[in-house]
Amino acid sequence: MDKMMEKMPDKAPEKKLRHSRQRDMIYEYLLSTREHPSADMVYEHLREANPNLSLGTVYRNLKLLEDMGKVRRITSLNHVERYDACCADHAHFVCEECGRVKDLVVLDAQAGRESCRVDEADEIRWMNVLFGGICAECAVKNN
Amino acid sequence: MDKMMEKMPDKAPEKKLRHSRQRDMIYEYLLSTREHPSADMVYEHLREANPNLSLGTVYRNLKLLEDMGKVRRITSLNHVERYDACCADHAHFVCEECGRVKDLVVLDAQAGRESCRVDEADEIRWMNVLFGGICAECAVKNN
DNA sequence: ATCGATGCAAAGGGTTTGCAGGAGC
DNA sequence: GCTCCTGCAAACCCTTTGCATCGAT
Numbered sequence: 001m002d003k004m005m006e007k008m009p010d011k012a013p014e015k016k017l018r019h020s021r022q023r024d025m026i027y028e029y030l031l032s033t034r035e036h037p038s039a040d041m042v043y044e045h046l047r048e049a050n051p052n053l054s055l056g057t058v059y060r061n062l063k064l065l066e067d068m069g070k071v072r073r074i075t076s077l078n079h080v081e082r083y084d085a086c087c088a089d090h091a092h093f094v095c096e097e098c099g100r101v102k103d104l105v106v107l108d109a110q111a112g113r114e115s116c117r118v119d120e121a122d123e124i125r126w127m128n129v130l131f132g133g134i135c136a137e138c139a140v141k142n143n
Numbered sequence: 144m145d146k147m148m149e150k151m152p153d154k155a156p157e158k159k160l161r162h163s164r165q166r167d168m169i170y171e172y173l174l175s176t177r178e179h180p181s182a183d184m185v186y187e188h189l190r191e192a193n194p195n196l197s198l199g200t201v202y203r204n205l206k207l208l209e210d211m212g213k214v215r216r217i218t219s220l221n222h223v224e225r226y227d228a229c230c231a232d233h234a235h236f237v238c239e240e241c242g243r244v245k246d247l248v249v250l251d252a253q254a255g256r257e258s259c260r261v262d263e264a265d266e267i268r269w270m271n272v273l274f275g276g277i278c279a280e281c282a283v284k285n286n
Numbered sequence: 287a288t289c290g291a292t293g294c295a296a297a298g299g300g301t302t303t304g305c306a307g308g309a310g311c
Numbered sequence: 312g313c314t315c316c317t318g319c320a321a322a323c324c325c326t327t328t329g330c331a332t333c334g335a336t
């Protein structure tokens with residue numbers, strides 16, 4: 001039905017990566033910001049210093065970085081993926097109004113898993129905890 | 144940046160809904176299944192009995208039902224939204240391989256919220272807890 | 287010299303929308 | 312009969328991809 005990821009059971013042929021300036025820039029930007037940018041936000045930001053960077057390159061490298069486990073994708077709002085360089089277990093809060101994404105500290109990720117009673121036969125590879133609502137800043141603006 | 148939801152602070156003009164056979168069918172199907180169908184899956188299913196149903200109608204009604212709070216949207220995998228008629232707090236597990244979405248009982252949703260230390264100034268309207276991995280069925284198939 | 291990475295632009299694919307005709311009330 | 316709703320198809324928009332060229336090793 002959907003064409004899901006076609007990963008072989010964890011032993012992909014893995015062609016070797018070559019070094020690339022663009023990939024470095026993208027990863028460094030993700031490390032430096034806490035705004036959880038979308039591909040387009042990354043593109044717009046880096047393009048200032050690098051006018052002929054292409055959006056396709058941003059997408060390709062974000063996917064590579066994700067496969068390498070250096071970046072994670074937060075499925076957010078309105079069909080736009082947002083990216084985060086920090087891969088530790090933590091949750092997010094999205095504001096429905098301004099789209100801002102905030103990090104949340106998860107006190108006990110293991111407890112979170114357990115509290116959801118995941119079937120032991122299902123293998124969990126990741127968890128994504130997302131809260132939505134109106135952030136303090138927007139609430140003030142709306143008064 | 145994104146064109147977020149344009150909801151007035153909770154008192155939208157709200158034009159009155161008229162009854163519609165299509166909307167009933169869609170909602171009833173969502174109530175009857177536990178497979179968390181995408182818009183397209185709803186469309187394909189209902190089209191068997193109703194050959195000139197249109198996909199646009201399915202999307203429009205899913206959005207209406209969501210606004211009415213009768214249906215919730217689970218942001219899932221690969222940019223496909225999936226829908227669920229049950230609006231109680233519960234979590235989901237998506238299989239990366241077959242795309243199946245399973246319901247999880249959340250033992251204590253309030254504890255879940257608290258364990259993530261959401262800023263008190265941010266107003267939470269919903270939460271979405273999603274686990275991903277390989278479901279038992281696919282693990283067997285891959286052996 | 288090889289082969290991965292890039293830029294560009296076109297194609298994909300899920301979702302939304304404009305419009306004319308049809309259905310609820 | 313006034314509006315909302317529907318079907319159809321085109322438009323949208325984020326993301327992916329084909330291709331010729333560039334660049335890392």
